Amino acid sequence: MLKAHNIHQYYGGSNILRDVSLQAPLGEVTVLLGRNGVGKTTLLKCLMGLVPIRSGRIELEGHSIEKATPYERAKAGIGYVPQGREIFARLSVEDNLRMGLATKSGDAPIPAELFELFPILAQMKHRRGGDLSGGQQQQLAIARALAAGPKLLILDEPTEGIQPSIIKDIGRVIRMLADRGDMAILLCEQYYDFAEALADRYCVMERGEVIASGPGSEMAQQGIRQLVAI
Numbered sequence: 001m002l003k004a005h006n007i008h009q010y011y012g013g014s015n016i017l018r019d020v021s022l023q024a025p026l027g028e029v030t031v032l033l034g035r036n037g038v039g040k041t042t043l044l045k046c047l048m049g050l051v052p053i054r055s056g057r058i059e060l061e062g063h064s065i066e067k068a069t070p071y072e073r074a075k076a077g078i079g080y081v082p083q084g085r086e087i088f089a090r091l092s093v094e095d096n097l098r099m100g101l102a103t104k105s106g107d108a109p110i111p112a113e114l115f116e117l118f119p120i121l122a123q124m125k126h127r128r129g130g131d132l133s134g135g136q137q138q139q140l141a142i143a144r145a146l147a148a149g150p151k152l153l154i155l156d157e158p159t160e161g162i163q164p165s166i167i168k169d170i171g172r173v174i175r176m177l178a179d180r181g182d183m184a185i186l187l188c189e190q191y192y193d194f195a196e197a198l199a200d201r202y203c204v205m206e207r208g209e210v211i212a213s214g215p216g217s218e219m220a221q222q223g224i225r226q227l228v229a230i
Contacts (some may be wrong), residue, residue, distance in 0.1 A: 001026045001184035002047070002152050007056035009039075009046055016042050017053075018208040024152060027181040028200035029174060031216070032188040033228045039208040040188045041083055044156050047186075048080045049073045060152065075103040079150030083157045083188075085141040089130030093121055096129050096140055100147030114143040117173050135166030142170065146177075152184045153177065159191045167194060174198055192225050204228060 002024040009017040017039050024030040034040050045051040047058060049070040058066040065073055074080070079100075087096050094110065101108045115122035118139040124132060129140060138158055145153060155174070159167045175198060178185050189195040195202070199216030204227050212227060219225070 001061060002186065003057075003059040004043075004047065005057040005059070007043065007046060007058070008054045009042060009051065010054050016208050017046065020056075020205070020208070020210055022203045022210065022213070023201075024184040024186040025201075026151075026184050027178060029178045029185045029187055029198045029216075031195040031199040031202045032186060032205065033192070033195060033202060033224065034205035035228060036190075038205045040205055041156055043205070044080075044154055044186070044188055047154060048078060071103070074148065074150075077149075077151035079145035079148065079153045081138075081141050081145045081153070081155045081158060083160065085134075085137045087129040087132075087137050087140050087144070089128065091129055092126050093129060093132070093140055094125045096144055097121070097147050100144035103148050111147060111149070114146060117146070117176075118143050118169075133163075135162045138162055138170065139166065142173070150183065152186065154186045154188075156188045157190055158187070159189065159194055167191070171198060192228060196220070196224075 004022050007017050007020040020043060032040050042051060046053050049068060053066055057064055060076055065076060097110045097114060120136055121140060121143055129137060132140060158170055171194060174185060177183050196219050199219060202213060202216055202219055202224060203210055204212040204224060214222060
């Protein structure tokens, strides 16, 4: 579904991403790991088109998208859940979900499945997003990204600052979405146990480079926890 080839990106004179390549296949959860400041969020922003790349290629379903705008990438099938959620605090839950339908026609309904995945959002449909707890806001951010039916879902640290019960709910939803087989998931995560439990494959970054990758089933024997320990 997603292939990134030899990505380089700079801030000023600093080479932030160095020849980064990764894949996120359909029906699998690919986890992106690494300590703070190694370039993970920058890479995700490059994939979404929020930050331009200096060189390299990004493909979605075999089509080059590195020159496409963020809106065009969303329309092509990328759903993005940014770090920090970035919901619209003054809008209702329902209107936040409608924002996820921006690439669809004006009368496109909110998919009922979103309320099945996250029942709390149905109960709080008319509340303002800013009145929700952090965990509920994260569920809203994920639901908003799912509203348009993406082929690729990118999540940037969805467990950050979230209570354990909601972390379990989010993990269940991610696994279910991948197992359906019609979506690729790229999960950037600091919570190692959560990432290892979900990983079909992993990719570890350090100083802007990919230093290890492989099947998720091999993370323990390859000592990946030690590579990303703070």
